[in-house]
Amino acid sequence: MDREDVSGSERGVADARVEALRVRLGNDLVLSGPATEHYCRDWHGDITTGAVAVVRPRSTAEVSAAVKAIGALGLSIVPQGGNTGLVLGATPDDPAGQVVISLERMTAIRRLDVDDFSAVVEAGIVLSEFKDRVEAAGLYFPLALGAQGSCRIGGNVSTNAGGINVLRYGMTRELVLGLEVVLPDGSVFDGLSTLRKDNRGIDLKQLFIGAEGTLGIVTAVSVKLMPPAEQVATALLGLNALSDAIALYRRARRDCCDLMSAFEFMPPVAFTLAREAMPDLAMPMPGDYPAYVLMEISGSGLVDIDDLMQRFLQGVMEDGLVLDGVVAVSRAQARNLWAFREGMNEGQAKRGPHLRTDVSVPLSKLADFVQQAEAAVMSALPDCLCVSYGHVGDGNVHLNVLPPAGLTREKTDQLIYQAKGLINGVLLGFCGSISAEHGIGRLKKSDFISGLPQTQAHLLNAIKRAIDPRIIMNPGCQLNFAKDS
Amino acid sequence: MDREDVSGSERGVADARVEALRVRLGNDLVLSGPATEHYCRDWHGDITTGAVAVVRPRSTAEVSAAVKAIGALGLSIVPQGGNTGLVLGATPDDPAGQVVISLERMTAIRRLDVDDFSAVVEAGIVLSEFKDRVEAAGLYFPLALGAQGSCRIGGNVSTNAGGINVLRYGMTRELVLGLEVVLPDGSVFDGLSTLRKDNRGIDLKQLFIGAEGTLGIVTAVSVKLMPPAEQVATALLGLNALSDAIALYRRARRDCCDLMSAFEFMPPVAFTLAREAMPDLAMPMPGDYPAYVLMEISGSGLVDIDDLMQRFLQGVMEDGLVLDGVVAVSRAQARNLWAFREGMNEGQAKRGPHLRTDVSVPLSKLADFVQQAEAAVMSALPDCLCVSYGHVGDGNVHLNVLPPAGLTREKTDQLIYQAKGLINGVLLGFCGSISAEHGIGRLKKSDFISGLPQTQAHLLNAIKRAIDPRIIMNPGCQLNFAKDS
Structure with a gap:
């Protein structure tokens, strides 16, 4: 945010531009000053920046007019939806040069x-x-x-x-x-x-x-759109190891046809973290297992989903793949099981700043990756806590690292930075992705660029220039596009 | 094919270019003369053209070398796989300017x-x-x-x-x-x-x-890759109308969850056509119905697919949506049912040149579209036979039109051209696609271009120029890309 401190003359220029936007688009469409703050803060509240203005069109025609007007003023555009992204893709980073276009009024x-x-x-x-x-x-x-x-x-x-x-x-x-x-x-x-x-x-x-x-x-x-899932069977399962969760997934792919709708793995600490955020959560099953799977099968119509879940669990427990499990017998119980999955995130947030990753590896290598990456972090940073969970069937792991409490923010940030480097180093050997689902935005841009093969970079630049030759659409996001000189 | 008749001097130039390719890529990679004919004939055998040469690389590195060598000679490239496309996408159309690169040796x-x-x-x-x-x-x-x-x-x-x-x-x-x-x-x-x-x-x-x-x-x-479908249930069903087939599909989407793997509709004439090509085919069911559906449910593991099909059919027959049906009790019987679907195509081919279309419309409008398009054709061209079949769940219809036997080729072609115009006219009102699955290639290019909105055309041209500024990659396919002057 190298232009946060906008000088007096720049402010005057910005005011003239805001005025020009108001004239061209109508007062009702243009916000400026303090009214823009809400649009210039990221989802976590960690980053607050600014924008020349925020434009809130009500129709496609108004979006088109806004794009033309902003472009004509030599400003660039940051499109914004709910601004809930985790990688700063919709957060402006040039307060004197960018206008946010919020789509929040186009809700039909x-x-x-x-x-x-x-x-x-x-x-x-x-x-x-x-x-x-x-x-x-x-x-x-x-x-x-x-x-x-x-x-x-x-x-x-x-x-x-x-x-x-x-x-x-x-x-x-x-x-x-x-x-x-x-x-x-x-x-x-x-x-x-x-x-x-x-x-x-x-x-x-x-x-x-x-x-x-x-x-x-x-x-x-x-x-x-899809037919609604009239029947949903949700189960929390205790297993011996993450590698068993992978084996269980492969088994479930066959046994349950294409009727699985979720297959999440969690570590034992998930329950501790969830109860730190939601102390009233009832523990869903007795005992303590090295790995947990939260699994959901769903469907409409003539297939008996509960019966399918029962017969599946019977088979995998007989074979020793699952040690114990609980199947929700009501929607409320199912919600309680999911509450652990969601509460775990809140619990991490309550422990303070930490590393959130969103990586993916080939499914067959998921357990090896988690084991190696956690070992790398624990060996270099033994005071940190690794929390690995995610979507088994997608090969998608959120391997988060929580520094110990009571450190300075500087020391915490340093540990986070170190942990990220260690995890990305292991990830490289698995041909994994640094962003399985969150995107690149501004937060992951430098890591993205440093791993980008030359041919891909060339293609991305060529396409950007072909479609946005003036580089006015969300500059600073994903890549550093240089304007033609 | 305005350059089919290559003059003597052009042939000399072509020979020099072939020689240059041989020197640069090795003799073994380059075919010329009669050996190229096989690669210059379309799948139906209707169109035979030519190429300067055919290059058959064995590795990605050899493809790269071939592209560089061909480009350096000022020639362009027609990439080719099995050459089974139905729209001339892989068939060269400039015998003096194009080189086919066949991928047939890269099979690992x-x-x-x-x-x-x-x-x-x-x-x-x-x-x-x-x-x-x-x-x-x-x-x-x-x-x-x-x-x-x-x-x-x-x-x-x-x-x-x-x-x-x-x-x-x-x-x-x-x-x-x-x-x-x-x-x-x-x-x-x-x-x-x-x-x-x-x-x-x-x-x-x-x-x-x-x-x-x-x-x-x-x-x-x-x-x-997917788990194999260990169980497959195949049924041929007789219905009162195509609109009932749409209603049946909607019902099946719910009743059979996501376990349907095919849902094809066919007209009664399908059986006549199939038996013209395969006289030994046993009629699968008695009676004659206005519309037929060939439906398949499949899955692996613990879901009883046969039972699901039985219970589904029981419900829809009780409700009068299906009038009669036959479920295959063996793989051989299932193959027999599919043989009608495939034999119908061969039967059409045996009747001589005809219009093959491959259109799609929104699912909810499929029956209306077929009814209106067939009515338009039958009213203008009462001697032609309409054969409409396709993939209900995809909104994809092959509405084919067979001119009567015994006409001159010229008259037949004229009827085909007229029928295409009539169908495309109706299609326009349904916001449908002239190519649901076959692509554009060279055959549908002019229809594609004439329906292309300006913004799309501009984007396609911008992307083409960004990635292929010399316009050497399959020119003549999809769009007419003009070289920069």
Whole structure:
């Protein structure tokens, strides 16, 4: 944030620009001054920055007009949905040169076609609100993540959000049928089809999914909907080791067909952490096991899901793969099991600043990776606590490292930095990804760039220049794009 | 094919270029003269053209060398897999200016990791051979289409192939985890990861899937593998109308969870056509119904698939949605049911030249579209036969039109052209796609271009120029890219 301290003359220029935006777009669309603060703070509240203004359009046409007006002033644009991202993709980093365009006013469901199992929805609708509206129509939108009460669907698309149902339904990319995008020149890419199959050449919409707003602003999305899961069976299982969790997953893939909707692993400390955040949580099962799996099977209609879970567990317990387990017999019990998974995150937050990672490795190497990476951290930083959990079927681990309490912030940050280096070093040997689901944004940019092969860097630059030659769309995010001289 | 008649001096130039390729790449890699004919004829055998040479590299390094050598000679490249495409995407159209690069020698499976449910495979392996190798390892690769005994996996990726299992497993795009691509400058994009989740920014590989070789040559692919479907239940059902087939599909989506692997509709004439090609086929069920559905449920493990099919059919027959049906009780019977679906295509081919379409519409509008499009054709061309069949769950119809026998080729072609115009006219009103799964290639290029919105055209051109500024990669396919002057 090298321009946080804006000089007097710069402030005058900024004021003139705000005035120009107000004239061109209307007062109601433009926020400036203290009203912009909410849009310039990241989700964790760690980073507060600023922007020339925040523009809040109500329609695609207004987004287009805003993009043209901002571009004409020589300013650049930071598109923003719910601003719940974890990598600073929607947080401005140049207070004197950037305008935030917030999609929060574009919340309409343009169409919800039950017979087509599809919906067309504007980018600014909050995910949980959309899920509720779909449910009220008798269908189901499977994207599910911790921030769903605040994140917005356009942000989910721009970050290709993951979550707990990826195993069954894929990342956001696999749920998207079409997109409407305002491009850096203000023109509108209208690709809001709901066709299931459309093989007319290069699939342009794919470029914008996961681009974190660097190629354009997603203004509307058409998505697949599913039959609701009328039956859900949730089980918490105690195992001998993480490697057994991998073996159990492979077994479950076959035994439960494609009906698994979640398969999460957790360490024993998960329960301690969860109860630090939620002391009233009832321990779900007696005993203490080296590894835990939280597993969900779900389906609609004629398959007896509870019976499937029972017969599956019977088999794997007879074979010694699962030592003990508890199956929820009510929705309340199932929620209690999931509360440990969610409470574990809150418990980590309560312990103070710590390293959050979001890495992925090939599924067959998950247990080896966790073992090696934890060993590397524990050997170099024996006072730290490793908490590894995640989505087994996706090869996605959140290997977090908690420094001990009572250190200075400087010392804590140093431990976090060291731990990240150690984990990324091990990750390299496994050909893993430093960002399985959170994206790159500004936070992971330098790590991303340092690992980027030259051919990929060349392609990304060529595409950026082809679509955004003035480099006005979310500069500073993902890559450092140099303007043409 | 305006350069079919190559003049003497042009032939001399061509010979010199072939010689230059031989010197640079080695004799063994370069075919010329009559040996190239096989590579210059389309799958239907309707179109025969020519090429300066055919280059058959054995490795990614040799593909890279070939691309550099061909580019240096000022020639362009037509990448080719099994050459089984239906839209002339891999058939050269400039015999004096193009070199075919065939991937047929790159057939290795580089890695098959059962515990990771993934494989890394070279572009030239024949699909059915790959499927067999995967099956031998105890897993399953779900891509399944008529040409699987000849098509090659690189072509499947480049055309984003569909087929009969899209309903359950998606198009080829959804099966691809990573790609290796030789770019137009000969550099190698190495993205052969098998990570399930990798959200490091823009997903470059998506650009090459469905690009039909216009942005580079796919040389290797990493793909998802699945547990094999140990149980398969196949049923042929008689219904009152196509609209009932749509209603039946919606019911099946709920009742059978995500376990349906095929849901095809066929008209009564399917059986006549199939028996014209295969006279020995036993009629599967008595009676004659206005519409038929061929449905498959499959799974592994603990779900009783036969029982699920029985209970599903009991419900829908009680409700009058299905009038009669037959469930295969053996693999041989199931093959017999599928033989009608496949024989129907052969029967159409035996009746001579006809219009083959491959359109898609929103699922909820499928029956209306077929009814309106058939009515439009029958009213204008009452002597023609409409044969509509396809993949209900994908909204994908092959609405084919067979002119009467005994006409001149010219008159037949005229009827085909008229019928296409009528169908595309109706399709426009349904916001449908002229290519649900076959691609654009050269055959559908003019229809594609005429329906292309300006913003999309601008983006496609910008991306093409960014990645292939010399326009040497499959020019003439998908769009008419003008070289920079």
